[in-house]
Amino acid sequence: MSAHAPLTEEETWRRITEAGIQTLRIPTPFAVGRVNCYLLEDDPLTLIDAGPNSGKALDELEQQLEALGHRIEDLELVILTHQHIDHLGLVDIVARRSGAEVAAIDVVVPFVGRFGEDSELEDEQAAELMLAHGIPEDMVGVLATVSRSFRAWGSKVTVTRPLRDGETLKLAGRSLEVQLRPGHSPSDTCFWDAERGILIAADHLIKHISSNPLISRALDGSGERRQALVEYIESLKLTRELPAEIILAGHGEPVTDHVALIDERFALHQRRAEKIYRLIAEESRSGYEVAQALWGNVAVTQAFLTLSEVIGHVDLLINAGHVREREEDSLVRFEATAATPPEELGDLISGGNRGEEKG
Numbered sequence: 001m002s003a004h005a006p007l008t009e010e011e012t013w014r015r016i017t018e019a020g021i022q023t024l025r026i027p028t029p030f031a032v033g034r035v036n037c038y039l040l041e042d043d044p045l046t047l048i049d050a051g052p053n054s055g056k057a058l059d060e061l062e063q064q065l066e067a068l069g070h071r072i073e074d075l076e077l078v079i080l081t082h083q084h085i086d087h088l089g090l091v092d093i094v095a096r097r098s099g100a101e102v103a104a105i106d107v108v109v110p111f112v113g114r115f116g117e118d119s120e121l122e123d124e125q126a127a128e129l130m131l132a133h134g135i136p137e138d139m140v141g142v143l144a145t146v147s148r149s150f151r152a153w154g155s156k157v158t159v160t161r162p163l164r165d166g167e168t169l170k171l172a173g174r175s176l177e178v179q180l181r182p183g184h185s186p187s188d189t190c191f192w193d194a195e196r197g198i199l200i201a202a203d204h205l206i207k208h209i210s211s212n213p214l215i216s217r218a219l220d221g222s223g224e225r226r227q228a229l230v231e232y233i234e235s236l237k238l239t240r241e242l243p244a245e246i247i248l249a250g251h252g253e254p255v256t257d258h259v260a261l262i263d264e265r266f267a268l269h270q271r272r273a274e275k276i277y278r279l280i281a282e283e284s285r286s287g288y289e290v291a292q293a294l295w296g297n298v299a300v301t302q303a304f305l306t307l308s309e310v311i312g313h314v315d316l317l318i319n320a321g322h323v324r325e326r327e328e329d330s331l332v333r334f335e336a337t338a339a340t341p342p343e344e345l346g347d348l349i350s351g352g353n354r355g356e357e358k359g
């Protein structure tokens, strides 16, 4: 365990500046607000994520680079942290204008290379999943339309430099260890500067919101459903072990006490799984019924997001043997396997929030 007290805000920003890292806050049309892109003033001049594909985002990217004495044309390397459109939309445009290399984790290369087609497949799989878990057909139709309209903020990306998990990306002034940390998306990649104790983590860990482990199509195209929350918790356990002093997130402020923050998140997921178990133990329910019981109307307006949350936590309960799935007229219902009281479910995060004992 780190013996250091978390850095003060002033100290944090001093360390980030000394590391030659500039934060560019690029507007997005999404509820999450601006996305943080990071400029590494190093050789090669490197941009991490580029913002969504819009004229407004491109203008701001140009202006913010200019304020730091750079132009898009000066960029030599663009790194993509994951497949979401608020991060990848401008990558191709920026790379074309600058001639920069584009680096991304190898597993995401086919997906971003066929962005439009694969997003369509992803939506089809999401629609099937929503119908199977009880979301009404007309709602699924509306959501598909919304998703299609959002797609214009994305773009395909041609990756010229695929990265392997665990490899070291060397710049003149730093070494970054490439860490594949799936969960929030199947391609979440963190970049670890061990010398400075700085992790560039994008949406893997965000200070003010818990990252949604969105259910997503398997990147190998297998059609198999990933256990997004289970994967996410495993990824967080690895990040928890890092002696990181500063974590730079894809949205919001830097994280300086990641162990405490990750433990908070583990506790939240444990509580939420217990709540969901209580509902399922009362009576067997579909995923949509659970989401409605927990979040009311939000389960309607944010149907896919809330269903992802429910299924993620039910995965934890199924893996621990407390809940099973039963299919009835092509509708999936969840039921308790035994009469275990909710307070006796035990630790569903399996050791994740007991890290203190490991020292």
Ligand SMILES: [Zn+2]
Binding pocket: 082, 084, 184, 185, 203
């Ligand atoms: Zn994301």
